[in-house]
Amino acid sequence: MKRLSFTLLTGLALLFGCSSDGDPTPGEDPNPQQFDRRPMLENWADNIIIPSYQAFLQAQATLEADFTAFAATPDVSTLQQVRQSWRQAYLSWQRVDMFEMGPAETDGLRLQVNTYPTDVALVESNINAGTYDLALPSNRDAKGFPALDYLLNGLGADDAAIVQQFSANAGYGTYGADVIEDISVRVNAVLTAWQSGYRDTFVNNDGASATASVDRFVNDYIFYYERFLRAGKMGIPLGVFTGTPAPQTLEAYYSPEDAKAFFLEGLDAVQDLFNGRHASGSGPSLASYLRELNTLKDGQALDQRINAQWDAARALVSGLGSFRSEIEENNPPTDMLLAYDQVQAAVPLLKVDMVSAMSIAIDFVDADGD
Numbered sequence: 001m002k003r004l005s006f007t008l009l010t011g012l013a014l015l016f017g018c019s020s021d022g023d024p025t026p027g028e029d030p031n032p033q034q035f036d037r038r039p040m041l042e043n044w045a046d047n048i049i050i051p052s053y054q055a056f057l058q059a060q061a062t063l064e065a066d067f068t069a070f071a072a073t074p075d076v077s078t079l080q081q082v083r084q085s086w087r088q089a090y091l092s093w094q095r096v097d098m099f100e101m102g103p104a105e106t107d108g109l110r111l112q113v114n115t116y117p118t119d120v121a122l123v124e125s126n127i128n129a130g131t132y133d134l135a136l137p138s139n140r141d142a143k144g145f146p147a148l149d150y151l152l153n154g155l156g157a158d159d160a161a162i163v164q165q166f167s168a169n170a171g172y173g174t175y176g177a178d179v180i181e182d183i184s185v186r187v188n189a190v191l192t193a194w195q196s197g198y199r200d201t202f203v204n205n206d207g208a209s210a211t212a213s214v215d216r217f218v219n220d221y222i223f224y225y226e227r228f229l230r231a232g233k234m235g236i237p238l239g240v241f242t243g244t245p246a247p248q249t250l251e252a253y254y255s256p257e258d259a260k261a262f263f264l265e266g267l268d269a270v271q272d273l274f275n276g277r278h279a280s281g282s283g284p285s286l287a288s289y290l291r292e293l294n295t296l297k298d299g300q301a302l303d304q305r306i307n308a309q310w311d312a313a314r315a316l317v318s319g320l321g322s323f324r325s326e327i328e329e330n331n332p333p334t335d336m337l338l339a340y341d342q343v344q345a346a347v348p349l350l351k352v353d354m355v356s357a358m359s360i361a362i363d364f365v366d367a368d369g370d
Contacts, residue, residue, distance in 0.1 A: 035292045036284075037214045038206040043276050043283030044217070045199045051279065052095045053191040057184065059085070059092040064180050071173030074166040076159045083152050087258060090145045094265040096187075098224040098273065101216060102202060103193035110228070111140050113183050117249050118146035120154075127171040134182045143179045146251070151176050154254030208359065215360045218286070222350050223364050225270055230347065233263045234340045237327055247327040256324040264317060267343075271310045274303075286354065295357040297349065302357065306349050313342035 063085040070078040093114065100110050122142040126132040134143050151172060156162040166172045194202075205213040231241070232251070239245040252258040272278070276285025287303035295302040316339035320326050326336040355362060 035289050037208070037212075037289075038203060040276070040284040040286075040289065041203045041206055041213055043278070043285065044273070045194070045202055047278035047280065047283055048273060048276075049096075049099050050191070050194050050199065052092075052099070053187060053194065056089070056092040056096050057187055057191065059089040060180070060184050060187065063089040064177075064184065067173075067176055067180055071166065071170075071177060074163045074173075076163060079152070079159055079163055079166075083255075086145070086148055086152055087255070087261075090252070090258070090262060091265050093145060094262055095269045097228065097266065098221055098269060100224065101220050102198050103190040105220075107186055107190065109186060109190060112186055113144045114146065114251075115141045115144060116146035116149075116251050117253055118142060118144075118150050120150055123147055123150060123175070127169070127175045130171060132175075132178075134178060143182055145183070146253075147179050148176060149252050149254045151179075152254075153252075210361055210363065214358075216363075218355065218358070218360050219363050221270075221273065222347075222355070222362070225350065226347050229263065229266045229270065230340075230343050233259070233266065234323070234336070234343060237323065238333060238336060238340055240337075240340060245327050245331075245333065247324050250323055250327075253324070256322040259323040260317065260320060263323070264314065267310065267314055267317070271307065274306065290354065290357060293357050295353070297353055302349070302353055306346060306354070309342070309346045309349060313339065313346065316342050 063082070066078070066082040066085040070082040096104075097110060097114065104110070119141040122139070126139070126142055132139060132142075152162070155165045155172070202213050205211075209215060235241060237245065237247055237250045247253070250256075250259045251262055274285060275287045276283045287307070290303040291301065297305045316335075320336055320339060323336065326333045330336075351362060
């Protein structure tokens with residue numbers, strides 16, 4: 001009898017022990033989510049995404065005003081002023097380019113605003129025809145900032161020649177104004193959507209699943225880094241994937257000094273987002289998420305490893321000449337290729353190590369095989 005009682009008690013102890021606080025119950029995730037994703041989503045939406053769109057539209061308004069003044073009175077002074085406003089707006093664009101989800105994804109905003117290289121023949125054809133529909137997909141590579149790059153920097157051999165073109169043909173001013181308006185209308189619509197309901201949709205979808213905001217955003221974020229920052233701004237012009245350098249595919253091709261500046265601004269934007277940095281300080285972020293999970297890479301905190309990799313890449317890129325001169329004047333462009341390698345080295349840290357720690361599945365396949 002005593003033996004039976006002991007056996008019964010032992011069985012009961014084992015039964016209750018299996019459902020104790022330290023062990024999972026059947027069907028429970030053995031590694032439950034410990035990081036509260038909602039504050040991170042709030043930081044992204046309220047302190048980074050929406051303010052970045054607002055800042056961009058402020059820069060865009062300045063560009064619109066300066067272009068109107070230049071088109072009305074084309075001279076070297078007004079050209080240089082509008083060119084500076086174009087550069088500032090284009091820099092500000094680098095701060096919103098990665099947010100291609102929700103309203104921006106619906107509009108295909110990146111393709112509408114920054115498809116490059118621009119199709120010069122189509123730009124000229126539209127201007128000569130005097131009638132065009134910039135909403136048509138066929139005009140995506142004849143508008144946006146790259147088309148303005150051509151109009152303001154590539155229309156003539158020097159400033160005097162560009163001014164002459166605008167003075168002789170009012171169609172250039174009309175077309176440029178329409179391109180600027182197209183950008184402004186589209187980004188305004190995206191911002192309005194964020195402020196009119198999408199912000200709450202984004203923040204409230206704070207779970208851990210393939211359709212949750214964090215999982216989708218992280219996928220888009222990595223895709224932007226890999227495809228548009230790494231490959232689009234550096235790899236493709238360098239010929240990394242084809243073996244043949246193609247400097248004509250550079251962003252801001254007609255303004256050689258700007259392609260590097262735009263890349264560095266994009267890199268800064270990516271790193272600031274990773275660390276949750278914004279104009280007023282910082283908040284919950286992918287970096288703090290990794291720290292909460294105590295994620296290590298070769299004995300080093302993964303967030304520190306990622307930041308160190310970006311810092312190394314930035315140092316090498318900053319030491320380069322203009323991207324166009326690096327590619328056109330060096331065969332092979334060794335220094336820029338070495339800088340590219342440092343940019344590329346962050347990809348597996350994000351695409352493998354970070355997402356694995358966060359249990360986020362990658363939902364895209366990069367055609368470059370990286």
